[in-house]
Amino acid sequence: MRDVAVIGVGMIPFGRRDEDSLMDMLAMASLKALDDAGLGDKEKAVDAVYVGNMGAGILQHQTALASSLVDRLSLLPAAAETVENGPASGGSAVKNGILAVASGYYDYVLVVGGEKMREVTGWRATDFVATMTHPLAEYIYGVTLPGLAGMFTRLYMEKYGVTPEMLVEVAIKNQSMGALNPYAHVEMAISREGIYESWHSIVNNPPVADPLRLYDACPVSDGAAAIVLCPLELAKKHQKTPILIAGFGQATDTQTLQERDDPTDLKAVTLAAQKAFEMAKMKPSDIHVAELHDAFTILEIAESEHVGFFKKGEGGKAVLQGKTRLGGQIPINVSGGLKARGHPVGATGVAQIVEIVFQLRHELPKERQVRNAQNGLTVNFGGFGNNVLVFILRRVEQ
Amino acid sequence: MAIDMELEMVLRPHQYDMPPYPPKVITLANGKKMVVRQAAREDVPVILKSVHPCLFIERDYYDLVAARLYGELLAWYRYRVKSEYCIIGQVDGYLVGIVNGRMETEKVGMSYHTLAIDRGLRIGAHLFAAKMEYHMEYLGQEEVLIVAESPIGFRRWMIEYPLEKTNIPHELGGGDSYRLTREIYFKAKPRLVVGDRPVPPELLEEAMREIKFADEQTIRERIAGLKGR
Numbered sequence: 001m002r003d004v005a006v007i008g009v010g011m012i013p014f015g016r017r018d019e020d021s022l023m024d025m026l027a028m029a030s031l032k033a034l035d036d037a038g039l040g041d042k043e044k045a046v047d048a049v050y051v052g053n054m055g056a057g058i059l060q061h062q063t064a065l066a067s068s069l070v071d072r073l074s075l076l077p078a079a080a081e082t083v084e085n086g087p088a089s090g091g092s093a094v095k096n097g098i099l100a101v102a103s104g105y106y107d108y109v110l111v112v113g114g115e116k117m118r119e120v121t122g123w124r125a126t127d128f129v130a131t132m133t134h135p136l137a138e139y140i141y142g143v144t145l146p147g148l149a150g151m152f153t154r155l156y157m158e159k160y161g162v163t164p165e166m167l168v169e170v171a172i173k174n175q176s177m178g179a180l181n182p183y184a185h186v187e188m189a190i191s192r193e194g195i196y197e198s199w200h201s202i203v204n205n206p207p208v209a210d211p212l213r214l215y216d217a218c219p220v221s222d223g224a225a226a227i228v229l230c231p232l233e234l235a236k237k238h239q240k241t242p243i244l245i246a247g248f249g250q251a252t253d254t255q256t257l258q259e260r261d262d263p264t265d266l267k268a269v270t271l272a273a274q275k276a277f278e279m280a281k282m283k284p285s286d287i288h289v290a291e292l293h294d295a296f297t298i299l300e301i302a303e304s305e306h307v308g309f310f311k312k313g314e315g316g317k318a319v320l321q322g323k324t325r326l327g328g329q330i331p332i333n334v335s336g337g338l339k340a341r342g343h344p345v346g347a348t349g350v351a352q353i354v355e356i357v358f359q360l361r362h363e364l365p366k367e368r369q370v371r372n373a374q375n376g377l378t379v380n381f382g383g384f385g386n387n388v389l390v391f392i393l394r395r396v397e398q
Numbered sequence: 399m400a401i402d403m404e405l406e407m408v409l410r411p412h413q414y415d416m417p418p419y420p421p422k423v424i425t426l427a428n429g430k431k432m433v434v435r436q437a438a439r440e441d442v443p444v445i446l447k448s449v450h451p452c453l454f455i456e457r458d459y460y461d462l463v464a465a466r467l468y469g470e471l472l473a474w475y476r477y478r479v480k481s482e483y484c485i486i487g488q489v490d491g492y493l494v495g496i497v498n499g500r501m502e503t504e505k506v507g508m509s510y511h512t513l514a515i516d517r518g519l520r521i522g523a524h525l526f527a528a529k530m531e532y533h534m535e536y537l538g539q540e541e542v543l544i545v546a547e548s549p550i551g552f553r554r555w556m557i558e559y560p561l562e563k564t565n566i567p568h569e570l571g572g573g574d575s576y577r578l579t580r581e582i583y584f585k586a587k588p589r590l591v592v593g594d595r596p597v598p599p600e601l602l603e604e605a606m607r608e609i610k611f612a613d614e615q616t617i618r619e620r621i622a623g624l625k626g627r
Contacts, residue, residue: 018457121549188518191429200592203527204427204520215427 001102005235005242005396006227008037009354014185014223014342022060022116025224026051026069029347030112033226034073038239039108046228047106048079052093052113053346054086055128059119069112079106086132087295088382089113090225090349091250091389097229098245107230113350114224125220129345132383134256146217148257148384149296150209155264156298157211159313164211166316168196170297171215173325174333178340180368183351185221185342216297221342225351236398243357246282246375246394249275253386268388269306269379276377276390277308284308287392288373289359290330291352293381294337300324303379304332307390331370334359349380353391360395411480414501419485419532422593423601426519430489433597433605434528437484437496442475444609445486448493448515451614457622459548460513466570467511470498482510485528487521491610495521497529499542507533507542508569509578512551515612516620523554527591534583542578543568559586 010032012025020028030049031040039045051066062068066080085092090113097111117125130144138148156162172192178184195205195215205213235242251271257263277283284307292307294300301315309330310318323329335341335355338348356376358364373395380389421435437445449471452464473479481501487494494516499509509529514522533542544561545568546552555561561576568575597605612620 122553186518188428190427194425194427194429198425200425200594201427202589203523203592204425206589 002104003232004098004101004229004245005232006245006353006357006393007230007235007238007240007242008033008035008039008228009226009357010034010036011183011225011351011354012223013183014221014344014347014351016118017116017222018118020222022053022056022062022114023065023068023072025116025222026065026112026114027072029114029224029226030069030073030110033110033112033228036240037228039228044075044078046075046078046108046110048097048100049075049110049112050093050097051080051082052085052090052111052350053082053115054084054089055115055117055345058128058131060116075110085387086382087129087293087343087345088349088380088387088389089346090351091378091380091382091391092349094227094349094353094391095248095250095389098248101229101231107234109229110226111229111350112224112226113347115344115346116222117220117344118222122220137256137258144209145295145384146209146212149298150212152257152263152384153211153296153298156302159264160316161313162298162301162316164196166301166319167212167216167297168192169319170294170300171195171339173319174294174300174337174339175215177326177334177368178336180365181336181341184336184340185219185223186336186340190215212296212298218295218338218343221344223342223344223347223351225347225354227350227353227357232396235396241361241398242396243360244394244396245391247276247278247280247392248390249273249279250387250389251275252388255383255386257384264302266302266306266385266388268385269303269381269390272388272390273307273379276392280392280394282375282392287330287375287377289334289356289370290332290377290379291335291355292332292337292379293348294333294339295343295381297339299381300332300337303381304330307377307379326368326370334368334370349378349389352378352380353393356393360393410477414481414504416481416483416501417536419483419528419536420595421597421602421605422528422595423597424524424593426489426521428519431601432487432489432494432521432524433601434485434487434525434593435602435605437486437609439475441486441609442471442484444611445484445493445496446471448611448617449496449513451617452513452515452621455618455622458550460621462547463511463513467496467498467513470510474498483532485525485532486609487525488605488609489516491604491608493609493611495525497525499529499533501537501539502543505540507537507539509542509544510570515617522550523590524592526555528593530578530583531591533578534580540580544576544578545570545572545574547572558590
């Protein structure tokens with residue numbers, strides 16, 4: 001197996017993009033990544049294209065996205081396929097791209113993730129995301145992802161002492177970082193008084209799925225992100241500092257939460273992280289920056305414990321102590337996370353890697369840059385933790 | 399222009415005595431303080447300057463709402479509508495939202511429009527609640543007739559309160575008419591109507607001194623910027 005590096009990244013601002021079709025967004029992010037890799041004006045720039053997307057078949061009534069994109073980008077006759085794996089579609093597409101390069105079959109691979117969710121109402125978007133739940137054991141009873149997250153939060157609070165203040169702090173931290181990120185859907189800092197302490201917060205921050213409130217949930221977003229992969233030995237010829245895929249892991253768990261011995265135990269996160277650390281020959285303390293899948297604030301806390309940054313029950317306290325802020329022990333979601341950057345589901349896993357590449361190349365403005373970051377980690381969380389991908393990236397000095 | 403006051407008095411509709419809406423202050427999600435207060439008739443020209451850029455924003459029916467609101471406020475300014483009022487939200491003196499309505503009879507109110515100029519802070523929800531508060535608690539009405547022109551409005555009013563369908567037509571026409579009764583209002587009030595009174599003098603003075611408004615480009619970007627926050 002060959003070492004694989006990221007040599008180009010591209011992303012478009014997430015948000016509500018009425019004026020762009022899904023294919024427009026995928027193409028824009030792809031072109032930015034190809035340009036970033038120095039392949040923008042090259043014929044037959046890549047051997048294969050992987051597209052991560054969850055819902056175009058439902059939301060846009062459009063399938064076979066990769067076939068369409070490869071033609072749109074004039075990348076014919078490159079191989080092309082679409083990868084659907086719920087909210088982990090982006091991460092899965094990246095994994096497939098890595099395997100394709102590592103195997104030696106392809107040299108240059110474009111991976112792009114995208115989703116256009118604002119074409120429908122919030123209710124329909126929530127229903128669309130809920131199609132990933134078990135059709136007979138969950139969906140028919142009206143289960144939604146916010147509903148599952150609410151129940152999970154209540155259990156986590158009871159078992160590990162997570163408090164509403166800890167959740168509020170995650171929301172404030174991530175939105176304050178999102179306000180500095182030009183790619184973020186929500187560029188608005190929020191205040192503790194406005195969403196929690198003032199009695200006016202009952203309107204500003206209404207309940208969504210008890211105990212979760214509006215600002216505990218990520219927005220529904222449109223967006224796309226892309227990366228270009230190639231073997232490390234070829235990466236050194238390209239213009240930007242190569243970022244090595246040092247390790248990755250994927251694991252699954254029961255589809256329904258109710259079947260798990262302990263629903264608060266996100267086994268797939270733990271197992272995927274263990275595999276990634278083993279492959280990278282690293283441990284959690286080696287990571288300098290992390291992008292965790294905070295579709296709900298509780299998930300940032302729970303994932304920070306399950307990947308091993310903190311012991312169980314310590315993640316929430318770490319948030320209050322500022323350990324996960326920029327400049328803290330392990331800065332988490334400096335991009336704003338899903339909470340502020342947004343969560344176009346198929347794009348998220350790729351966008352997390354784009355952010356880590358920005359960090360490891362030391363390209364970000366001072367107020368968002370983790371100083372001298374060498375190693376970064378991402379968690380892309382599918383289902384309610386039933387299909388999880390973890391990636392560890394490392395800066396390679398030229 | 400000379401005005402034939404005899405004819406003018408024929409054209410001017412009857413006005414009910416309307417007690418004032420007492421100002422209140424609301425802390426928004428970003429921690430900023432929004433002063434919610436009743437606008438005076440002489441404030442209309444300034445308010446219209448903020449409404450004007452919205453006439454050209456198709457997103458979320460801003461153009462439609464702005465066009466109607468513009469006409470309604472103009473009609474109030476020039477004495478061509480019965481018993482209208484306008485409540486505004488100001489942050490640091492800047493106009494961030496507008497709501498209006500009127501008394502149809504002593505018992506029945508007619509809700510007109512809600513226009514949030516700064517988005518993502520539930521300003522529309524707060525101001526709509528203030529409007530309902532005015533009808534129910536200060537004008538003492540029995541019900542308010544309401545229609546929605548945008549999906550956001552439908553979600554915020556018809557579903558969140560939730561309002562009751564009625565066969566009584568709303569003067570804006572459009573889809574089904576709904577009504578807010580006193581029972582619905584007081585049931586919804588604990589979760590939807592907030593604000594502190596009295597407003598600290600320095601905040602109220604700043605709001606009363608001048609209605610500031612952002613330039614047209616800024617207003618358009620706030621409402622329908624690339625990312626549509």
